[in-house]
Amino acid sequence: MADTFLDSTELVLNMGPQHPSTHGVLRVILKLDGERVLGTECVIGYLHRGVEKIAENRTWQMFAPYVDRMDYVAAVSNGLGYCLAVEKLLGVEAPPRAQAVRVILTELNRIASHLLWLGTHALDIGAITPLFYCMREREWILNIYEKYCGARLTTHAFRIGGLQYETYEGFEKDCLEFCDLFEKRIDEYEELLTGNRIWKQRLTGVGVLTADDCKEYGVTGPMLRAAGVKWDIRKAQPYSGYEKYDFEIPTRANGDTYDRYMVRMQEMRQSARIVRQAVGAIPPGPIMAKVGKVIKPPAGEAYVSIEAPKGELGYYVVSDGSTQPYRVRIRPPSFVNLQALDKMCRGALVADVVAIIGTTDIVLGEVDR
């Protein structure tokens, strides 16, 4: 007995689904040799609600609030992608005023999503302070949402064809005040983390994905850009008037966890920059395009994707000419990015697995749908 015990060096360890650093109900089965990870397997689906099936049983408008519940920390982005997809089928475009407001809210949402990521990621690594700062700034954004549409997280801010609500009195002022404040605050976060020795040692060289790995696994978003690929759908195939704004696509070369941290920090600065420009130039005019009360897109299909905070979020929508979608397929960035977890974890230490799950920035509501 003793011999076999000493000979057997492999250990199977179960992490989650109830685990603080899996960011939701993700279960990862780890195969270990001492502290080294030999392989992983993800068990997902705990949060599966059958969103795509629900879509087939609702009208086009009725389904819109459901998409907010996938990536619930970036609900506005989900809603934008869905509205754009249905608008594509209908052949309508939101008026310029609606587009500008959409861009503002979506970019604020990107900041909110990245802030939540930063706080929890740092917490996982052992840095407790940033979480409170991140939550504090995120609260500002949520307050803007609350004033705009009454909801904070699952906002359902957009409608097919434009917006339901006009901006409130003082909307521009709130957004600009946030940008002023945030640009100073993000320097403070960087002061806490960017040059911190412990932070660097825990992240540098951990969970490396090269550009080729990313393409093989379909990994998009900040993870792809950290590997040196300058690709962002807002630039590559602009939507909602992103071509009008002046911003950069931050990239890094190594594709490790530290580079992904740097890319996301830069992205938040760029988002604030876009918000400033958009707030300064909200054109007057209507906020809804001419869309009937009953939405009946002609039979056909379209695929529309946007740059969500986590990567390429795509909607493949099929209409049979009725008031209900025939099929809605959601291409979720979290689900696809999570598949690369095994590749990143092999050869790493157990403690790195926590860092790697954090850097993947998944939301289980979107992975499982």
Place this chain on the structure above:
Amino acid sequence: MAATPWESELTRALKEEFGDQILEFSSYLGQNFLVAKPDAAIPILESLKENHDFDYLVDVTAVHWPEKPEPFEIVYIVYSFARNERIRMKIRIAEGWKPRTAAAVHLTANWLEREVYDMFGIEFEGHPDMRRILLPEEWATFPLRKENSILKMDQHWVQENLGIESGQ
């Protein structure tokens, strides 16, 4: 508005390589797609990747059309970073026909095809790990098939495992 024919350098090259294996090149709402014979799907994906820079498989999904003779449509969406171009490939297959896996061409197809299997019951030939991915292993139905109602999809499983009487 109907789909219009799609013609470009790419379609000419593919036509030359695959001939009548590709049934149609079309464009709808400015989005280009091709319809291929099921057997040709993987060679086309390979050729798109190797010869035409379509190195990113965005998505694999399916649509169920129960009244058609070939009721399942499998949709592959590919993108090329170099060309900044996204196209779709569709194949139409009969019930029970097993398409070959794309996982040997693009690793990302692994989970995407598992999800197609999970939702539609389409098995992919040669797939390294053909299991359900989101639903429990013992689940009885393939939810996104049109014959399955959203209610009472697997009453037995729900009653047994969750103890909910209604089975919803």
